[in-house]
Amino acid sequence: MAESSGGPKKLLWVMIILVLLSSAGAAAAIYMVLNDRDGDNSESTSEQVAESRPPVFLTIEPFTVNLADDRHGTRLLYTGITLRVADEDTRELLEEHMPQVRSRLLTVLSGQEASELTSSEGKQRLAATINERLSEPFDENQPPPELREVLFTEFIVQ
Numbered sequence: 001m002a003e004s005s006g007g008p009k010k011l012l013w014v015m016i017i018l019v020l021l022s023s024a025g026a027a028a029a030i031y032m033v034l035n036d037r038d039g040d041n042s043e044s045t046s047e048q049v050a051e052s053r054p055p056v057f058l059t060i061e062p063f064t065v066n067l068a069d070d071r072h073g074t075r076l077l078y079t080g081i082t083l084r085v086a087d088e089d090t091r092e093l094l095e096e097h098m099p100q101v102r103s104r105l106l107t108v109l110s111g112q113e114a115s116e117l118t119s120s121e122g123k124q125r126l127a128a129t130i131n132e133r134l135s136e137p138f139d140e141n142q143p144p145p146e147l148r149e150v151l152f153t154e155f156i157v158q
Contacts, residue, residue, distance in 0.1 A: 055148075058083045058091045060101065062154055065109045067117070075114035080154030081105065083134070086146035093145055097138040104133050114157045123152060 062080040085091050108130055116122040127150040137144045
């Protein structure tokens with residue numbers, strides 16, 4: 001009988017030790033999860049800050065050009081163009097070479113036919129052509145400008 005009176009005390013101590021060990025394990029797991037989550041947030045926040053730079057735009061004064069003749073005779077295009085560029089250096093480069101930029105745009109625009117420009121696919125092709133043409137270097141010793149997108153802010157075919 002003496003053995004049975006010591007049994008519940010030992011069982012109580014074993015239970016207390018198991019509760020303490022499981023609490024310590026749970027606390028360690030929570031600490032690791034919260035610490036890992038904070039590390040991920042700081043990395044993703046720094047990536048978002050690096051990626052969320054404001055866009056750089058260059059607005060070009062509107063153009064009015066004669067389009068290539070089609071079955072309806074001579075047609076006109078009035079368009080306003082804004083360029084989204086990689087950075088301020090590219091914007092400044094394009095501003096410095098604005099006469100060349102406008103000349104290239106006039107050459108591209110005047111070679112278009114009105115029937116092609118009335119569809120959204122035609123406008124997208126025109127934007128791609130403008131992007132290609134303006135991405136060419138202006139001088140021999142100069143890197144090509146980094147254009148991100150050609151945006152039409154005004155577009156009237158008449």
